[in-house]
Amino acid sequence: MTTPNGDRSDRSPWNWLLIVPIVLPLLPFLFNHDEPRLFGFPMFYWLQLAFIAVGVTCTTIVYRMTKRGR
Amino acid sequence: MEQHLTEIIVFTVLFLVVSGMGFVAARWRRPQDLASLDEWGLGGRSFGSWITWFLVGGDLYTAYTFVAVPALLWSAGAMGFFAVPYTIVIYPLVFLVLIRLWSVSHIHGFVTPADFVRARFGSPTLALLIAITGIVATMPYIALQLVGIEAVLKSMGVTGHLPIIIAFAILAAYTYQSGLRAPALIAFVKDTLIYIVILVAIVVIPVKLGGWDLIFDKAQEKFAASPAPGDGILLNANNQLQYITLAFGSALALFLYPHSITGVLASRNRDVIKRNMSALPAYSLLLGLIALLGYMAIAAGTTPIGKDNNTIVPRLFDQMFPDWFTGVAYAAVGIGALVPAAIMSIAAANLFTRNIYKEYIKPDATNADEAKVSKITSLLVKVGAVACILFLDTGFSIDLQLIGGVIILQTLPSVALGLYTRWFHRGGLIAGWVAGMSAGMLLLYNVGNPATGKLHFAGSAFPLEKLGLDTKMTIYAGVLALAVNLIVAAVGTVVARAVNAADGEDTTHPDHYFADEGDPRVKDLDFSPGAPKAH
Numbered sequence: 008m009t010t011p012n013g014d015r016s017d018r019s020p021w022n023w024l025l026i027v028p029i030v031l032p033l034l035p036f037l038f039n040h041d042e043p044r045l046f047g048f049p050m051f052y053w054l055q056l057a058f059i060a061v062g063v064t065c066t067t068i069v070y071r072m073t074k075r076g077r
Numbered sequence: 078m079e080q081h082l083t084e085i086i087v088f089t090v091l092f093l094v095v096s097g098m099g100f101v102a103a104r105w106r107r108p109q110d111l112a113s114l115d116e117w118g119l120g121g122r123s124f125g126s127w128i129t130w131f132l133v134g135g136d137l138y139t140a141y142t143f144v145a146v147p148a149l150l151w152s153a154g155a156m157g158f159f160a161v162p163y164t165i166v167i168y169p170l171v172f173l174v175l176i177r178l179w180s181v182s183h184i185h186g187f188v189t190p191a192d193f194v195r196a197r198f199g200s201p202t203l204a205l206l207i208a209i210t211g212i213v214a215t216m217p218y219i220a221l222q223l224v225g226i227e228a229v230l231k232s233m234g235v236t237g238h239l240p241i242i243i244a245f246a247i248l249a250a251y252t253y254q255s256g257l258r259a260p261a262l263i264a265f266v267k268d269t270l271i272y273i274v275i276l277v278a279i280v281v282i283p284v285k286l287g288g289w290d291l292i293f294d295k296a297q298e299k300f301a302a303s304p305a306p307g308d309g310i311l312l313n314a315n316n317q318l319q320y321i322t323l324a325f326g327s328a329l330a331l332f333l334y335p336h337s338i339t340g341v342l343a344s345r346n347r348d349v350i351k352r353n354m355s356a357l358p359a360y361s362l363l364l365g366l367i368a369l370l371g372y373m374a375i376a377a378g379t380t381p382i383g384k385d386n387n388t389i390v391p392r393l394f395d396q397m398f399p400d401w402f403t404g405v406a407y408a409a410v411g412i413g414a415l416v417p418a419a420i421m422s423i424a425a426a427n428l429f430t431r432n433i434y435k436e437y438i439k440p441d442a443t444n445a446d447e448a449k450v451s452k453i454t455s456l457l458v459k460v461g462a463v464a465c466i467l468f469l470d471t472g473f474s475i476d477l478q479l480i481g482g483v484i485i486l487q488t489l490p491s492v493a494l495g496l497y498t499r500w501f502h503r504g505g506l507i508a509g510w511v512a513g514m515s516a517g518m519l520l521l522y523n524v525g526n527p528a529t530g531k532l533h534f535a536g537s538a539f540p541l542e543k544l545g546l547d548t549k550m551t552i553y554a555g556v557l558a559l560a561v562n563l564i565v566a567a568v569g570t571v572v573a574r575a576v577n578a579a580d581g582e583d584t585t586h587p588d589h590y591f592a593d594e595g596d597p598r599v600k601d602l603d604f605s606p607g608a609p610k611a612h
Contacts, residue, residue: 017173017591025169032162033321039312047289051311055161056365059358062165066172066355074348 021072028062081233084395087404088233088411091270092244095263095412099251102258124261124343129353131264132257132420133340137164137331138360139218140225140414143271143367148386150371154300154308156316158368159324164361167328168354175332175354176347177496177590183342183599184589189424190338190492191432197495199581200503201436206510207488208432211335214485215425216458217477218334220465222414222421224387227466229407231382232391238467244411245418249459252419253452257343260419267416270409272363274394278373278406279366282397286376292369295376310372315549319538322553330482330555333492335424336417346594418459426455479537480521483555487513490566496590503581505569513562520554 031037038054045053124132142160149157178193187193190211195204223241230240251259283289293310300308307316331337344350367390374393382388394406430451435442442450465477491506523543526535538551573580592599 017177022173025172028169029166032165033325035312035317035321039317041311044290044293047291047293049293049310051155052158052293052365052369055158055165056362058162058165059361059365062168062361063355063358066168066351066358069169069172070348070351070355074351 017073019069019073021069024065024069028058028065031061032058081235081395081400083400084233084404084407085235087401088229088407091405091408092411095266095415096247096251098262098266099248099259099415100254102251102255102262124345124349128261129340129344129349130356131268132261132343133337133353134264134268134357134360136260136336136340136417136420137357138364139222139417140410141221142364143410143413144225144228144387144390145221146364146368147371147374148381148389150368151374151389152308152371152386153305154296154310155312156307156320157371158365159320159327160368161361161365162321162324163327163331164364165358166325167331168357170328171332172351172354174493174496175338175341176350178338178492179342179344179347179350180592180599181496181585181589184592184596185585188339188342189335189428189431190333190488191428194491194495195432195436196584197499198491198501198503198506199583200507203491203503203507203510204432205436206507207491208428210484210488210510210514211428212425212458214481215335215421216461217465217481218336219418219421219425219458219462221478222418223462223466225414226411228385228387229391229410231385232388232395233407241466242463244415245459245463248415248419249422249456252422252455252459256452257339257420257423260416260423261343263412263419264416267409267412270405271413274402274406274409275363275367277402278370278394278397282370282373282377282393285397286373292372292376296372299375316538316551319551319553322556323537326486326553326555326559327482329489329493329559330486333485333488334421335428336421339420339424339427348593418462422455422458422462423451425458426451426453429454480518480534483517483521483537483558484514486555486559487517487562489559490563499583500570501566502570502573502578504573504578505566505571508569509562509564509566512565513558516561517554517558520557524554 032055038051038058040051041049043050048056146157146160151157178190181187182193185192185196187196189208191204191208194207195201223245226244227241230236283292286292297310300310307313312320332341341350344353370390370393374389377393377396379389379393379396381392391407391410394403398406430447434450434454435447439446469477487510490501490509494501520539521537522533524534524536524539525532537554539554539557541548541550541552589598
């Protein structure tokens with residue numbers, strides 16, 4: 008049970024980590040290239056797919072570090 | 078039609094099995110009473126991580142996405158891949174915002190974003206605007222789901238509108254009966270089918286075509302040969318800004334849609350939402366791979382039926398798979414259309430019932446009244462969506478959806494920023510909404526497409542040269558309109574404060590935004606009288 012009049016808030020320094028997956032995919036100069044290819048995928052495609060992993064990692068870390076637990 | 082017989086049989090059988098599940102769903106997780114809006118429209122707000130994952134995923138990644146995104150890659154190349162950054166950016170972006178909405182909604186019993194705005198800014202007018210925006214933006218979205226089904230039917234040689242009408246009549250019937258439980262249950266099947274189909278597709282098709290290298294090279298050849306300036310397997314100097322603003326703007330818009338909010342509010346507690354925000358990108362990976370089906374179709378020399386690019390993916394499946402598996406793939410797309418369509422119509426119906434019917438038409442409506450009106454409205458919304466398909470041409474419904482994205486974005490200052498700050502004055506927000514909406518329409522009106530000869534409403538890429546800038550760059554019209562909205566809302570707020578205009582009362586309290594399951598103030602079933610409070 009949690010207390011009704013808790014002084015808890017959403018604030019946590021971990022939240023700043025969420026900025027990484029928001030900013031990375033919006034920087035086309037990072038990924039708008041054909042070479043190097045990976046498994047036949049031009050960089051444009053494999054790097055953006057790789058950003059999904061970055062997104063999952065960052066949100067998972069923030070979730071774990073800010074989870075309230077019961 | 079004869080040569081597609083196996084496909085049609087597999088498709089029909091799977092479709093009927095799933096529809097049967099929809100009707101049974103009313104009994105699933107044994108609700109006390111479906112005659113309250115909380116139970117019917119939010120599934121009792123008790124969905125855990127898994128169900129929420131399927132529900133929200135089924136909600137955001139629709140059949141239309143699966144058909145239209147590859148079609149866009151097929152015709153325009155890299156630009157169509159915006160769906161990937163879009164679905165990466167969205168989760169960290171809304172991670173913190175939506176849990177605040179969950180908390181405040183569960184304390185006050187909000188079911189819709191307009192409920193929240195009404196309480197936060199003390200303005201029924203603003204709430205009405207938000208509700209109307211939500212309903213109007215949702216309708217073409219539902220219609221698009223039908224476009225997905227239509228593309229599949231067309232590829233099986235089934236023409237005419239009767240099959241679509243039957244499919245939607247079935248959908249309407251089980252949504253009416255089972256509420257949000259139906260799409261939540263069906264989403265399991267839909268996602269399983271889609272995962273199987275896509276995994277097979279991305280392994281089998283590239284092998285048959287001679288490898289990924291060759292697929293990308295063939296695509297490059299096609300775009301090099303085409304006269305269109307914007308296509309290619311990479312972005313060019315002029316469409317990069319469009320790419321990132323479209324990805325960012327669409328991400329902002331997606332979670333403002335009433336149906337996404339419905340899925341989130343139905344989850345059990347804040348941790349369920351957080352966990353989902355980190356697990357949902359699994360779908361983005363799927364979406365990225367599905368997008369590349371467009372290039373596979375180029376390499377395979379697939380042609381659309383007539384001028385309907387949406388038939389590219391179904392045609393590719395037909396070309397590459399044995400008939401029975403094509404039938405499974407088609408069923409995946411068809412069922413994939415039903416889940417979001419059901420959630421969207423429920424969300425639109427909740428908006429109407431709570432923020433228009435109860436607010437303006439019958440203030441003393443009982444819980445049973447609300448549930449009844451909501452059920453009927455959800456039927457009407459679906460009839461409207463079917464009418465969109467029957468009476469408008471397909472191209473136009475896609476443009477309507479683009480407009481939908483731009484208009485739903487105009488609720489961002491009141492809903493998303495409203496969760497963080499009460500600085501805005503209700504008058505400023507209303508002025509901002511009007512300005513943003515007008516600017517958005519004006520911008521879209523001025524987007525033409527020389528290739529199709531359409532002069533107006535032909536896309537969302539607004540050429541900056543029309544603003545007098547010396548450039549060929551384009552930008553997503555939605556973010557420009559949102560900027561206008563924010564500026565006017567801010568100026569309007571300053572002016573309203575300066576002249577001491579009366580502001581509405583805020584009935585929420587800062588600590589309402591942090592409450593979680595277990596807090597005695599968090600209500601689970603406050604709509605149904607006599608129902609036990611779940612703790």
